[in-house]
Amino acid sequence: MFNCDYHIHTRLSPCAARDFDLEKIIKVQQERGVKEIGVTDHDYAYGYKAKNIEAVRKIVQKCESPIPIHFGVESHILEYRVASINIQLASYFDYVLMAPNHYHLRGVALPSDLGNPKRVANHELYMFEAAIACPLTDAIAHPFVLTPNVFRLSNEEVSAFGSEMMRHIDQKRLIHQLDLASQREIAIEISPKFIRYNQRHLTEFYQLCLEREVKLLIGSDAHKAEELGELSELEPILEELGVQEEHLWRPKEWRW
Ligand SMILES: [Zn+2]
Ligand SMILES: [Zn+2]
Incomplete structure (x- = not known):
């Protein structure tokens, strides 16, 4: 439908x-008819070294692809005012996807009780606020999407x-953050991960994003070829949400 995918490992x-x-x-x-993509490997995959990033950036730029490829990165919030990437490294990428909930990674602040939905809600919101406050963030990757493994729950349990x-998410705080995101043109990602993990209730959250004029970033978060196709599962949801081209985030070109 929108023929783009900006979150691919x-x-x-x-x-x-x-x-x-x-x-x-x-x-x-290309077979799927996608017209524009972005590769977004984890920042730690580069060993946090500029020369490694520069080398991969050159490969991506030189790659003879019939589809335009953007060179992004997926970073994460460790805690408020602490992100996994700094401005010097971020400057090598076209955009930064900031993940607020990479709880499986070392150094990321965890909710005080993984079994308590209210505590998890407070923590998710705190990390979301931290991701919005970070000046390097272009889009928030998979906010409020809970990973079953981390919570030691089945897909059915994680849904409930x-x-x-x-x-339990404080709506006033959430809306304030979405308004900040809108002002700063920070996008919220919508990825088929929320369908994979059975979290359809998040459709309401995406609706709220659109109401507050926050752009949506479409990304598969694919880690293997088969996952690229999962993006088509988003189509009925995007239609239900009434998403049009003007609601979508696209990587920005710098003009000098
Ligand atoms: Zn992620
Ligand atoms: Zn990812």
């Missing part, structure tokens, strides 16, 4: 499939837990 990310390289991504996306968590 390559084999450079340790959590991605070993055969998931640029050539494969381009081939699959997540829905209960969202009921």
Whole structure:
């Protein structure tokens, strides 16, 4: 429908499939009719070294692809005012996806009680606020999408837990953050991950984003070829939400 995918990992990310390289991504996306993509490996995949980022950036730029490829990165919030990337490294990328809830990674602040939906709600909101406050953030990756493994829940259980968590989110604080995001043109990602993890209740949150004029970033968060196709599962939801081209986030070009 919108033919773009701005959150794709390559084999450079340790959590991605070993055969998931640029050539494969381009081939699959071209077959699917995707018109524009962005690769977004985790910042730690570069060992936080500028020369590694620069080397990959050159490969992406030189790559003869029929589809335009943007060179983004996925970073994460550790705690308020602490992000995994700094401005010097961020400057090598076209955009930064900031994940507020990478709880599986070392150093990321965890909710005080993973079994308590109210505590998790407070913590998710705190991390979301931290991601919005970070000056490097272009878009927030998978906010409020709970990963079953982290919470040691099945997909069914995480659905009920997540829905209960969202009921405890302070709406006033959330709306204030969305208004800040809108002013600063920070996008909120909508990814098929929320369908994979059975968290359809988040549709209401995406609706709220649109009401507050926050742009949505479409990304598969694919770590292997098969996951690129999951993006089509978003189509009925985007339609239900009434998403039009003007509601979508697109990487910005700098003009000098
Ligand atoms: Zn992520
Ligand atoms: Zn990702």
